[in-house]
Amino acid sequence: MSPKRPLKPGANNPSPDTTFTLPDVGPPTLHRLPLNITSHGTERAPVDHPDTPVQSSSSRSASLEIADLPLETHITPVTVHAPIEHFFLPPNQLARLPAPNALSGIRELGTQRHFVDLQEGGTVLLGIDSENHYRARLNSDFRPSGPRVERLEGTLTWRVKPTAESAGDNDSRLTVKRLRTPDEDPEEVVAPKRSSTSTGDDWSDPWKKWEAPPQHASSSSLEVDGIRFLLVPRGSDPDHPIVYIKNPEHWIYDFDYMERILGTDLMQQPRGAIRVPPANQWEVDPNLPFQHPLKQYIANYFPQLSEISVAKVARRQFGLANDGDLATGVGLTRLRQTFNDWKSGNSAPRPPLADPLLMLPILPTASMGPGFARTLDLPTSSPEGPLKRLDFNLTRQEWDDFKTTQSGTELKWMMTAILNRQGYDVFPPTSTNAFPALVFRRRNHPFVFFISLYRVKGRKIHQPLNTDPNATDARLNTQIGYAALQEILQAHAEKKLVWLKGGSQVLASQTDTVFIVRDDESRLETLASL
Structure with a gap:
């Protein structure tokens, strides 16, 4: 049973859908919600229904046959999260937190920012989802996107709440067989076995599903391995060697929208692409451009800056790099180079991007x-x-x-x-x-x-x-x-x-x-x- 949310004396009792809000982060007004986030702020793996046709890679319909499925088998969606380590606070922020509450183990920083120490190690920001369950969350989350957590009885530490799959209570696997349609070659038909917890490329390479709709394909697009992608605007240097493909559901990237993507699902950020010799064809860089939200880079390298200063420096740095309020390919490369210079100790080619004092x-x-x-x-x-x-x-x-x-x-x-x-x-x-x-x-x-x-x-x-x-x-x-x-x-x-x-x-x-x-x-x- 999950512990009840601690309330301060005299505070109003929040509704189950109450979320922790941040003054500088909110849903963008011009953009669609990214990352295929459901109303609970989580990503769900698709489940094939027996009566629902599956779309093949060649856009042809395919039939499904489910064989030898026990009557007592329950088919339910499986929630997929980033690992709990993705939600750990940087060590430099821990000194600012108050001591844990003697009863709940919750560290209360103001009325809307609660933190807990985990049995696995690390400290996470706490959120409450629409079902009134505690979850790990990021500063930039509109709704908590992490796994559920619970307090260990008799202690002040918390843990990731075990699921049926992790506890070994459900070892079932679903076997799916595609039947050949009249116009298919028999050699093209494969009978895959899919685990109910498998994510495959959905987690590691989601950009492979970012194909641009035909009506949106234009000169600001790029073809890689037969797939056409939309591009982030190149910016001040149209001949810059690195371009960035983007999810077609993302319109434009201002600072707040970029922070929200980096805070909810790093894999949905724009991906760099370069020409590879000798054929000089375009290839997508397998490395993520950014490993953290932009504010976290500032907090890591300037550890005693106040939270307000960190947010303002990150926003100012974003504007300087992109020569404006919207992300460009040149600007994203400048930010990546600056963060790499900080890490390696190299001389920064653009000092105003690398030093908050400037x-x-x-x-x-x-x-x-x-x-x-x-x-x-x-x-x-x-x-x-x-x-x-x-x-x-x-x-x-x-x-x-x-x-x-x-x-x-x-x-x-x-x-x-x-x-x-x-x-x-x-x-x-x-x-x-x-x-x-x-x-x-x-x-x-x-x-x-x-x-x-x-x-x-x-x-x-x-x-x-x-x-x-x-x-x-x-x-x-x-x-x-x-x-x-x-x-x-x-x-x-x-x-x-x-x-x-x-x-x-x-x-x-x-x-x-x-x-x-x-x-x-x-x-x-x-x-x-x-």
Whole structure:
């Protein structure tokens, strides 16, 4: 018996069809539902009915004869899921979860995000299907698409709920024999034996069934092994060597739709195709373009970014790669190359695609008049709107350590630790407390970053004007050290210097955070004497 869904005191009792919703994921308004998903969010294997003709590969009808079938045999659809490992949370997200409930074992993050630890290992996001059963789900699921799970009695861990087939209670096999029609060659007739749990190419190579309807075949299509496929628009380079075939039921791929496909069934994503010598014929790449949803790539390689920042960086990266809001063949290849560069440590040919700091817009500053300090209004950290800032999650221990002093030196060391975990190399902080700043860069990356650090209470950064330009070099040498100073001088000469502001922000109505924004006003302090 499945455990009842835990309810918070005073909460309304949800209906059986209640699903966990995400603010940035929903059913696309312009597209058909992908992946052959049923109303329960699961994919079902076809079952041949005795009175239903089967369509052969040559579009000719075929007869079916079911022989020696015991009367007590039950024929039911078999639900097919991705393996439970497909739903495991990345390790870097586990530290953010609260402790399990002492009775249910459920980790409650807010009112609509519940997680459980599995006996098999791993932690999954929990969903409830339309039959009121618990299932594993992905962030991008419209309805939970994973296998059913249940709590182990007397423990706080859960497990994948055993099915009749996995428990060995049903070892039946269905034998199907095709009878030859009058116009068929006898050698073409095969009598296959199909297991009720077999998926075959339906799971491994579903693209083989993506043949374009005749009325949709056009110049934006491609023929492989006699099958014509529709193509994702090629984008800015019509001669790009890699093209992408797509499911004809998918219209266009914006960010949300692409995330939904990658989160529900990786096998339904567009597939790359290339020309293979010496015949120069088109072949479909057997490798999947993407192994995870796009947001998961960001979360894996920038592990302390907040959930809001991860979503906005992924959306911004998608737009930059595709030169717009819709996926193109060139854009998908750029994303694949960027993710591969992250993994291998190669130099990225397009740095703005590979570094969230370069995706930030330059924020304007305001001045009350000549001789007055300038101020920068920090944008709000909210799910709505474009990317304007990056926020980072700190552990409680990190916050407690910083709050004991909140000195400029402690601020530098805290930011150094955060940047190091994001893959940046930071020049060693100096011991000075005044005007805290850091210089850092990424390996195989052409840009150098200078970040001024602040402890902000409220929403404004106040920046005093430099009244002694001739002392800038000396002060910078004290602020960041001689080696870092030489690095930024060289980067400035090559126009590869990026100015940032960051630090801690404390707001009465929100959780304390560590932030980074981009501006160019640091030049008021330094460039006068460079």
